[in-house]
Amino acid sequence: MNDIKKAAQLIRDGKVVAFPTETVYGLGANALDPMAVARIFELKERPAFDPLIVHVSDLEQLYGLTPDRDPRIALLAEAFWPGPLTLVLEKTSHVPDIVTSGLPTVGLRMPDHPVAQELIRRAGCPIAAPSANKFGRISPTEAWHVSKNLPEADYVLDGGPTRVGIESTIIGLRPDGFVILRPGGITREDLLGIIPESSEAPAPGSPEAPGMLASHYSPAKPFYLYSEALAGRIDPSRAGYIRYSGEIPLSFARVITPTQTADLREYATRIFGAMHELEASDVDVLVAQPVPENGIGIAIMDRLRKAAHDWEAGAV
Template identity: 70%
Template sequence: MPKIPDSMTALETAAKIIIEGGVVAFPTETVYGLGANALDPMAVARIFEVKERPSFDPLIVHIADLEQLQVLSTSEDPRIGKLAEAFWPGPLTLILPKTDRVPDIVTSGLPTVGIRMPDHPMALELIRESGCPLAAPSANKFGRLSPTRAAHVERHLPEVDYILDGGTTRVGLESTIVRLESDGFLILRPGGITREDLVAVLPESAKTVEAGSPEAPGMLDSHYSPSKPFYLYRPEILGRIEPSKAGFISFQGEKPATFLQMRILSPKGDLKEYATKIFSALHELQESEVDVILAEPIPETGIGIAIMDRLRKAAHPWH
């Protein structure tokens, strides 16, 4: 990574790298993103290279104002304005018909593009300083744990050109992804904006979607996985592992066995607090001496739906 010249701030340095076709890791309110100029196909190709990401998985494009939305999408759906007013800046991604200015590499050849406006001052300023929307998936190797701190990026993506350190992310889970349809909306990926939040703004019926060819990031059965075996806790699993060599992630402090390490994420039972801590806990246990990681299932209400979506996909390779 380049040394910051005395005459330049970190943001100015990061923006210069973006303008020159490089990739920069930066904080958002959800997780750290790996950003490049969304209108430059060669720059976007570097994202896929650094992440080792398959070309069939489309990227989300981040904007700093609604004028950039018009550069990216041809849609004039009035519901976009309602959702933007309610949730932008924030953890909501909209899947919209794209303009010809959006390179096919961003959308994996699809006629639609995912767009959101991040709720983080450093992310918004980077977009403004760069003078372009940023294509930015999570700043990690494909399918692995999402980064919620700059140190996670530095450890697992040494190839990145530059890292902007904005501290620990506030939400801790990737954005909710929604596709607008003529008769309602489709939630492609649950996140910090819940179905109830969306229905309050658009009182149409929300639908579900079956995972198949991904229309948006995070739709594959396996995703967000640590490098060590990971299981959602069930009593019978204790017969398949050695608890004294395992790490256990608990919601409020329940402990079904004696484990080598334990992380209690919210003694008060706050699902939003759990969401902010789950990826960091998985990173810590992945880097520790444990051989296997377990996580206690949590209530699937509100943001708990999004958390369990991540945990099931993280555990998929070992179940």
């Protein structure tokens, strides 16, 4: 389905619409309508303490949601927007507390996808949108991932496969620079080309931004990062393997290679799709090869570790 006019009307009517961004598919509602936003939490089974990102169409819309006029906002926007960067800024009273989980700040970004941009413009309001999946499960990078896991959504806009494939980088601004709250499609090195990094660390305790919990992005089937220690504890004939590069270590029942060239950005665009494919297959266990932790590889490993967290904590 790709009727943007209909989807925009549904947003104005307080409904919930799944739509593509360049990162993953989002589950969107009018960010200024607390009842509509509450339905996002209900459909996703998302805990109330985990805040949402608000998507805007331009800087004018952004400045209606934050009183912050830090000149670094414009610098970052010029460099990375529209694109996969979320800024956590002080919120105005126009932003309902349910969006920010009671925090005084709100995550704001301008998505780089023509469908998302047109939807926000036609709806005439900022759109609050976490990933369009059940809370803690694999993020959706194609429309069928949404339909499989969230059939209750009022509408699904199909914009094809997403281009970046993992969620946006989320940063907070401190007096001396930025702090990365969640790694994503914009790397630390990208950011350092614009402003310095802060010496502060993210505050402990409740999440300052989405994606900061230890467990997230997890399949419904057991999921592990490959290691020699794991090799002796699984039956490869009942397991699927997501390969990055090199030799396949065991005789796995299914193998998916998201990139043939060991390109981390190409791998990032396909990792969630590979997880969805194996989850829907007849294998019992999913295993992923770790990737190098440089550039966007840091964000990829963040997702893989969080996807494996609860399964590995419980042992095989």
